[in-house]
Amino acid sequence: xxxxxxxxxxxxxxxxxxxxxxxxxxxxxxxxxxxEYRATRARAGSFLAMAKNPEIACEVTLQPLERxxxxxxxxxxxxxxxxxxxxxxxxxxxxxxxxFERPLRDAxxxxxxGVPDMETELGYVMDxxxxxxxxxxxxxxxxxxxxxxxxxxxxxxxxxxxxDFARIKAMAYNDPKALHALLSVNTDAVIAYxxxxxxxxxxxxxxxxxxxxxxxxAMYREFSLxxxxxxxxxxxxxxxxxxxxxxxxxxxxxxxxxxxxxxGAEGVGVDWLxxxxxxxxxxGGKVAxxxxxxxxxxxxxxxxxxxxxRRALDSYRDGNGGSRxxxxxxxxxxxxxxxxxxHVRVLVDEVHAYSRR
Amino acid sequence: xxxxxxxxxxxxxxxxxxxxxxxxxxxxxxxxxxxEYRATRARAGSFLAMAKNPEIACEVTLQPLERxxxxxxxxxxxxxxxxxxxxxxxxxxxxxxxxFERPLRDAxxxxxxGVPDMETELGYVMDxxxxxxxxxxxxxxxxxxxxxxxxxxxxxxxxxxxxDFARIKAMAYNDPKALHALLSVNTDAVIAYxxxxxxxxxxxxxxxxxxxxxxxxAMYREFSLxxxxxxxxxxxxxxxxxxxxxxxxxxxxxxxxxxxxxxGAEGVGVDWLxxxxxxxxxxGGKVAxxxxxxxxxxxxxxxxxxxxxRRALDSYRDGNGGSRxxxxxxxxxxxxxxxxxxHVRVLVDEVHAYSRR
Numbered sequence: 001x002x003x004x005x006x007x008x009x010x011x012x013x014x015x016x017x018x019x020x021x022x023x024x025x026x027x028x029x030x031x032x033x034x035x036e037y038r039a040t041r042a043r044a045g046s047f048l049a050m051a052k053n054p055e056i057a058c059e060v061t062l063q064p065l066e067r068x069x070x071x072x073x074x075x076x077x078x079x080x081x082x083x084x085x086x087x088x089x090x091x092x093x094x095x096x097x098x099x100f101e102r103p104l105r106d107a108x109x110x111x112x113x114g115v116p117d118m119e120t121e122l123g124y125v126m127d128x129x130x131x132x133x134x135x136x137x138x139x140x141x142x143x144x145x146x147x148x149x150x151x152x153x154x155x156x157x158x159x160x161x162x163x164d165f166a167r168i169k170a171m172a173y174n175d176p177k178a179l180h181a182l183l184s185v186n187t188d189a190v191i192a193y194x195x196x197x198x199x200x201x202x203x204x205x206x207x208x209x210x211x212x213x214x215x216x217x218a219m220y221r222e223f224s225l226x227x228x229x230x231x232x233x234x235x236x237x238x239x240x241x242x243x244x245x246x247x248x249x250x251x252x253x254x255x256x257x258x259x260x261x262x263x264g265a266e267g268v269g270v271d272w273l274x275x276x277x278x279x280x281x282x283x284g285g286k287v288a289x290x291x292x293x294x295x296x297x298x299x300x301x302x303x304x305x306x307x308x309x310r311r312a313l314d315s316y317r318d319g320n321g322g323s324r325x326x327x328x329x330x331x332x333x334x335x336x337x338x339x340x341x342x343h344v345r346v347l348v349d350e351v352h353a354y355s356r357r
Numbered sequence: 358x359x360x361x362x363x364x365x366x367x368x369x370x371x372x373x374x375x376x377x378x379x380x381x382x383x384x385x386x387x388x389x390x391x392x393e394y395r396a397t398r399a400r401a402g403s404f405l406a407m408a409k410n411p412e413i414a415c416e417v418t419l420q421p422l423e424r425x426x427x428x429x430x431x432x433x434x435x436x437x438x439x440x441x442x443x444x445x446x447x448x449x450x451x452x453x454x455x456x457f458e459r460p461l462r463d464a465x466x467x468x469x470x471g472v473p474d475m476e477t478e479l480g481y482v483m484d485x486x487x488x489x490x491x492x493x494x495x496x497x498x499x500x501x502x503x504x505x506x507x508x509x510x511x512x513x514x515x516x517x518x519x520x521d522f523a524r525i526k527a528m529a530y531n532d533p534k535a536l537h538a539l540l541s542v543n544t545d546a547v548i549a550y551x552x553x554x555x556x557x558x559x560x561x562x563x564x565x566x567x568x569x570x571x572x573x574x575a576m577y578r579e580f581s582l583x584x585x586x587x588x589x590x591x592x593x594x595x596x597x598x599x600x601x602x603x604x605x606x607x608x609x610x611x612x613x614x615x616x617x618x619x620x621g622a623e624g625v626g627v628d629w630l631x632x633x634x635x636x637x638x639x640x641g642g643k644v645a646x647x648x649x650x651x652x653x654x655x656x657x658x659x660x661x662x663x664x665x666x667r668r669a670l671d672s673y674r675d676g677n678g679g680s681r682x683x684x685x686x687x688x689x690x691x692x693x694x695x696x697x698x699x700h701v702r703v704l705v706d707e708v709h710a711y712s713r714r
Contacts, residue, residue: 164693166656173657173665216629216651218668255611255631272573274612294573299523300530308530311575336521 005203007140010072014204014245014267014288016326022313022355023071024348025143027249028334029064030076034341036063047092051077054127061132065140067341068348072140072204075132075197077125079147079208082189083156085116096160103159105167107178115189118196125193126200133201144202146193148209148250149186149231150224153179156186165214172223179223187227194231194246195238206247206269207231213252213271225259232264247290251333254279261286271332276312277319280326289316290328293347298331298339302346309350324355362560364497367429371561371602371624371645373683379670379712380428381705382500384606385691386421387433391698393420404449408434411484418489422497424698425705429497429561432489432554434482436504436565439546440513442473453517460516462524464535472546475553482550483557490558501559503550505566505605506543506588507581510536513543522571529580536580544584551588551603552595563604563626564588570609570628582616589621604647608690611636618643628689633669634676637683646673647685650704655688655696659703666707681712 005011009023032038037060044050051057057076065073080098084090089101104110116122132142147155155161157168171179194205212224228248235246248260249269260268261283268287270279272294279289297308309329316327329351335344362368366380388394394417401407408414414433422430437455441447446458461467473479489499504512512518514525528536551562569581585605592603605617606626617625618640625644627636629651636646654665666686673684686708692701 164653166653166693166695169651169653170656173654173661213630217632219651252609252630273570273609275574294526294576296521296523296526297530299527304530336523338523 005138005141007071010328011141011204011245013326013328014247016285016288018325020356021352022324022327022329024329024351025070025072025074026064026331026335026344026347027074029068029070029074029344030060031335032337033335033339033344034063034067047078048090051081051128052124054124054131057124057128058131058135061128061142062135064344065136068345069352070140070348072143073132073136074143074206075125075129075145075202077128077145079145079151079210080155081122081125082116082146082186082193083152085121086113086189088156093160098155099160100156104156104182107175107181110178110182110185113182113185115185115192118192122193122196126196129197129200129202141203142201143204143206143247144194144197144200145206145208146190146197148207148212148224148248149183149190149227150215151209151211152186152190153182154211154214156182165211172219176222183223183227187230191231191234194235198235198238198244202244204245204247205235206249207265209248209250209253212250217255220256221259225256225263228260228265229263236264245288247288247328249290257282267328269330273332275315275319276327277315277317280316280319285320285326288326288328290330292330292332295331295333295335295339298335298343298347300343302343305343305346306350306354309347310354313351313355329355362495362498364428367498367685368561368602370683370685371604373642373645375682377713378709379681379684379686381686381708382427382429382431383421383688383692383701383704384431386425386427386431386701387417388692389694390692390696390701391420391424404435405447408438408485409481411481411488414481414485415488415492418485418499419492421701425702426709427497427705429500430489430493431500431563432482432486432502432559434485434502436502436508436567437512438479438482439473439503439543439550440509442478443470443546445513450517455512456517457513461513461539464532464538467535467539467542470539470542472542472549475549479550479553483553486554486557486559498560499558500561500563500604501551501554501557502563502565503547503554505564505569505581505607506540506547506584507572508566508568509543509547510539511568511571513539522568529576533579540580540584544587548588548591548595551592555592555595555601559601561602561604562592563606564622566605566607566610569607574612577613578616582613582620585617585622586620593621602645604645604685606647614639624685626687630689632672632676633684634672634674637673637676642677642683645683645685647687649687649689652688652690652692652696655692655700655704657700659700662700662703663707663711666704667711670708670712686712 009019061076245266247267248265254274269290270292366376418433602623604624605622611631626647627649
């Protein structure tokens, strides 16, 4: 990729280098809260049709950058592309989220799974990465991503979202060997997938361990953490490593931030259930931290948004020995469709203005 | 209440006194996983019809005690009886949980709320407490309960359950005065309600701060903790105080266990997202702890259940200076309808057998 990156704040922050101001991007920044996104979606027909068409994926990836002074773009895709390519049949039911037509119910079904071929079965993702890199033209870095092995397994076994994760937890208690087999093939696939996105042009990578936080600490250390660590370690050795930082995001990960800081990832994404300063103290400068405003803050007035942005920025600095280095500003989880784009502008501008002082 | 209590393990544990073995009860132990419960419910017609009929509430409260060696009974009722008595119109939609016909949307609606009269508008609850105490006849203590001011407010403002609590958080950011007015009247009502249950015969009280864990630490300290503290302090001064311990349960409360230990409550209930030993270290013997098995453990095999029970018992002891005193065994959240009653027996018996050694 010969382009010069004109805004490298995000990558510098992930390397814990000095920056002129704190970089910011928002999980689900390309989404239904934007009227232009809704227009594209109406034309494309569905979320999956958008994600599977590289030109459209590029279009919606860039939409929020046209409006807001964001410091990174994130590939428009879904965390469940891997199990879809494994043949589970991903589809979306309005108001219910993702579903699989053929969820995994036993060890026999798991034994049949294989790592998909990245350039044929997931070629639409790599094509999207290439098109977006070309269209971004060095404006900001592009983040590629994947679901974590545990989070993918949750959807693959439950067949969709869940309130209590009864099926996968039953498997953890009654057939841990089968679950480890599933997590292992998922891990191989995630590593190949992230390496392929990197080879196609992704300049940073994020793993979404969305459902790690439904596990007890003991189960987390058995069923999620070792696989995240393997991803971080193996990506470090791959081609293009060193230039391509990895962020591990998890909801409800406060209890094991110390472990994540040792995982080999460059950045850890945290939710709003911990003070960012405490998170900085617990990770002791070993990683960059990404986060952590409650997304619901965007329902607040501009004044309230500015106050909460400052509070998070100051909390990080206080816990990080007085320095703002190593902080990527973000929400603690994704945006919602009923949020006001003007409030996003307030947030993004305040992050830059306040942290520049 | 002139009866002699024949099994006071639960109350002794809440006072951090020595016990022959660790007491155990389970949140939602009277529920749909029991065929006899489903039969009673089919006869009564609905959950609310059961809760509002003292004889039936008594019948289902006692059902799990007939099967299992439980150390406490908990009043069969709902956490939302108070807002129902305030006129919001509680009803249940199958598969969606509780709903209010008239949710609160602004300060004007909040200003009209008043504390219900306990013996007329919530008389069915006090009657149920009296009938259950009579039928228990001193076998085990009876726990009365309420939702926390914040958790009640969540349902009252959202109109039901929520994924992102957008409405109440918007109120927190945009009209904190209105939200504090709501929390204040809820607190007055919870204090009167728990005091009335105590006067009717409840021998311990639990406040369910089910949704405290959706708040950032800063918001928790503004919108939930001070009201829990007021409840604990004012109940301490009431008639029958000293003999009637209070447990504050919260999902996702690991971040503020230290604060809860200072709230004035005798016990703190914790979920499975923290090692019980860590919770004991963080609360430093100031309170009893209740918890904290992942309810999904009940989907495991009997061997897996026994292993996890022992792990939780040992974790508590290790964090509590080698002593089992001050531990009430429980799940970290309520049971689900598809759980196997035989697995509950395994759990209860293992708690007693292993902790008696």
